[in-house]
Amino acid sequence: MTKNAQRLSQVISTFGPGAMVDLPTRSVVVGGLEHWDMQGNAFTTIAEPRLTTRLEQLLADQGRLAPGTRLSLRTPPVSANGAERMPRGVTAPVFPTWFVCEQVETGTTSGKATRRRRLVRWQDLDTRGRRRFVFDDGRKSEVTPIRFVAACEKGHLQDIDWRWVVHGSTPCQEPMWVEEEGTSADPAATSIVCGCGSRLSLRDAFLPGRLGKCRGERPWLLDRDPDGCGDKLKLLTRTATNTHFPQVYTVISLPTEDDELTRLVEELSADLAGVQSVGDVAQAKRFNPKVSASLGPYADGDIFDRLQRIRDGARIDARRSPKLSEFTVFASGRPEIGHNHPTAKLYAQTLPRDAWADPDARIDLSAIRNVVAVHRLREVSCLYGFTRFEAAPTSADGDIEDIQLAVRGAPISRDADWLPAIEQFGEGIFIHFDESAIARWLEREQTRPRHQKLLAGYGHWQRRFSRNAPQYPGTPYVLLHSISHALMAEICLDCGYPASSLKERVYALGSSRAGGDAEHCGILIYTASAGAQGTLGGLVAAAPRIASILHNALDRLRICSNDPVCADHEPDDKSGDRATHGAACHGCLLVAETSCEIRNLFLDRTLLIPTMAAEESSFFSAI
Incomplete structure (x- = not known):
């Protein structure tokens, strides 16, 4: 299999239209169905x-x-x-079209050692394979796609207009760099700087509205949404799982x-x-x-x-x-x-x-x-x-x-x-x-007290949805899901x-x-x-x-490697998806999300067998 090939199942489950894929020299977005060679x-x-x-x-x-x-x-x-x-x-357009040179320039800013790399566009690269950037003095540098893009909650995706973000409405054509302080990945230690002296910390780029309004761009379809958009753009890390x-x-x-x-x-x-x-x-x-x-x-x-x-x-x-x-x-x-x-x-x-x-x-x-x-x-x-x-x-x-x-x-x-x-x-x-x-x-x-706790946890979890949340699947579902x-x-x-x-x-x-x-x-x-x-x-x-x-499966669940923390966990309003769980963690009930039909939600081994925290609600009371 070549580096540019994917399995059929990957195109359906992971790298379908709209997904970004890293290739050896660039990043691409998988094209829509009109761009598949059928x-x-x-x-x-x-x-x-x-x-x-x-x-x-x-x-x-x-x-x-x-x-x-x-x-x-x-x-x-x-x-x-x-x-x-x-x-x-499948046709895969190049995205993003901003690249960072691999050649590092060192310096100091406010007494701190910094490293900076040139920020360039796709059209600035050499015409032979678009793999290198040629500086004014003839030096050549390999490039990598920038890690950050912009997206909105409707799924639209676009390049960040770095010049506008750094300068606003003031026109400027000076060179730009990605500057980093230290070795941490803290956004506060990374900035986009311009030769004119303007700069933007990536920490500020996370602020709502800082990247501007969405234009409704759909690079996987090579068009813009005919219904428009106008929502506030959000900073998105290109290689993150939430893209x-x-x-x-x-x-x-x-x-x-x-x-x-x-x-x-x-x-x-x-x-x-x-x-x-x-x-x-x-x-x-x-x-x-x-x-x-x-x-x-x-x-x-x-x-x-x-x-x-x-x-x-x-x-x-x-x-x-x-x-x-x-x-x-x-x-x-x-x-x-x-x-x-x-x-x-x-x-x-x-x-x-x-x-x-x-x-x-x-x-x-x-x-x-x-x-x-x-x-x-x-x-x-x-x-x-x-x-x-x-x-x-x-x-x-x-x-x-x-x-x-x-x-x-x-x-x-x-x-x-x-x-x-x-x-x-x-x-x-x-x-x-x-x-x-x-x-x-x-x-x-x-069983009723445990049922009420699971319902309360679901009540906390459903608040993350703007209007209609998924319905509670029922405590029998939690039981069967845990057995599964x-x-x-x-x-x-x-x-x-x-x-x-x-x-x-x-x-x-x-x-x-x-x-x-x-x-x-x-x-x-x-x-x-x-x-x-x-x-x-x-x-x-x-x-x-x-x-x-x-029998062996239930016997293995009596003690979890994370007990007593796991056994004592209660559905609450402080831990996101954990609010749907009772006693469940990666040491006992959680499995690969590709194996679970509902993303490892609604699990509780307390419903199955007695644990060190409780035994009253267990379905299999004796094994």
């Missing part, structure tokens, strides 16, 4: 009607998609072969339980995306060898009928939470879910109770109704926007919430009718919990999976999120990787040992 066979269409239909509805409601627009999902562009003169890829938070929608593909023809049509739904009539089916057979080979013996009318059924089912399914549809399939109790076929999107088996419920287990398993071994699943993730400064939270039911953050989601295209997506294949374990057992635990006198994290950590030790390779889907779904009963309770722990046709089966093999794994 000609010929550079991409693959991904068929997931549930996902596209839901995004069409939600994005149209938010005014980010024209009503009636039909979306399609496409993979990022990939070069067909290494012999191409210019590999397929780009992708908005990704993820679903687990579900099987279509019908005849053989329906299964074949579903497998070829990506190739049949443009079919709108029976006549189109005949054309697809004629010009697409793949369709002809699979569907040739079947009548065109029957094929179109099955295609319409699949699309209608997706529209109906899109009206409810994607997690509810997934839970309904996994918790059906059927011995076999889906088809055991290499091309199947989902195949799982509900294990008999005597296959996993060890009678000698030192833990009460009555709260677990079923364990499902998911031999094969497909996860589809789609990028539809991004935010800066703050990440837009995902709701506990897996849907897109209309959250009024201080920041707003920015578009990744001007008017494209497709979105970038990836499909990943893997395996997993689904555990269906007894909803009535969780309801009884929630009503216990000993405990199991992921233990499964990694048991199966040898890297901790960051596992993911979760927590199902605590009900008519109310005010901390009441959840009508559907379960967790799915799975692993998935792009381009893989399944994994080695480690998770599926662990399903019969789930009683032992759960």
